[in-house]
Amino acid sequence: MNEATHDSTEQTDRKREERREFHSYVWGVGLALILTLVPFALVAWTDIARQTLYIVIGVLALVQMVVHFRFFLHLGLRRKREDLHLILFSALLLVILVAGTIWIMTNLSVRMALPMMP
């Protein structure tokens, strides 16, 4: 008898967990959809100044990446920390490498009058 009630609570726990995880994916898709549709619409149908558009596209892309990490890859602040550290450190390396490369190459092209800047 005891065993049976224990099993059934475990089963309702599981059902609840399944619903929660299903909702995580639905939320993820919903948010990702909005964050995709907005920049596409802005580029396709509006005449906003290019610099503003670059910033909007960049910010929305970063937010969408966070949404994907959070809702599809289930990455969170209260989960196991080592993995979050791995990802954050890789992100730091990425920023240093990419920003450094672009900085150096832009500088080079300006000084050498290469056809990089418009």
Add this chain to the structure above:
Amino acid sequence: MSRNYQNFQYPGLNLGSAHPEAHKAAESMMFGFWVFLMSDAILFGMVFATYVTQLHATAGGPGPQDLYDIKSVFIETMLLLASSFTFGMASLSMKYEHGKAQLIGWLTITLLLGLAFLGFEVHDFLSMIDKGGAPERSGFASAFFDLVPLHGLHVTAGCIWLLGLVGQMLRYGLDTRTKLGVMRLALFWHFLDIVWIAIFSVVYLAGLA
């Protein structure tokens, strides 16, 4: 006791108490796979940096405005997002034991979406080459064909991996090894969708803005 399993062991969907063996084996394997994904992200980052430095090196040839087709990119984006969702459904179907048939069904839908994505992408590349934007035309074209097909190649690898996993499932059933395979492919697939966000934003939207 099952409370212990509710502590997540790694980013990504955790199998939990119903799959004790796979859940235990997963921890170090998933961490290792995350290390691979992050080094892959660094690789993509450097190719992105190369692309950005070559943006204006069109050598008189066609540039982004002439070559990119926003409709096609939008369809590709939707296909990849949908495939991320269907792979999520496959993961849930495996975790909550809805049977092999349902799992293979979701994986098949994911595969079809992935293949459709690749079809649109190949069509894009061919039409770009048709418009005079072949890789050898300019530094810009080379950098483009270094970056975007690299992602396409990853998706192709993911599709082949998916086929292999379905074969493994049909042959050996849902054992620990196939479960761990599905979980790693899930991480890979969602990761590729994140790389695609960077591609459609940096390459296509910024190029067409």
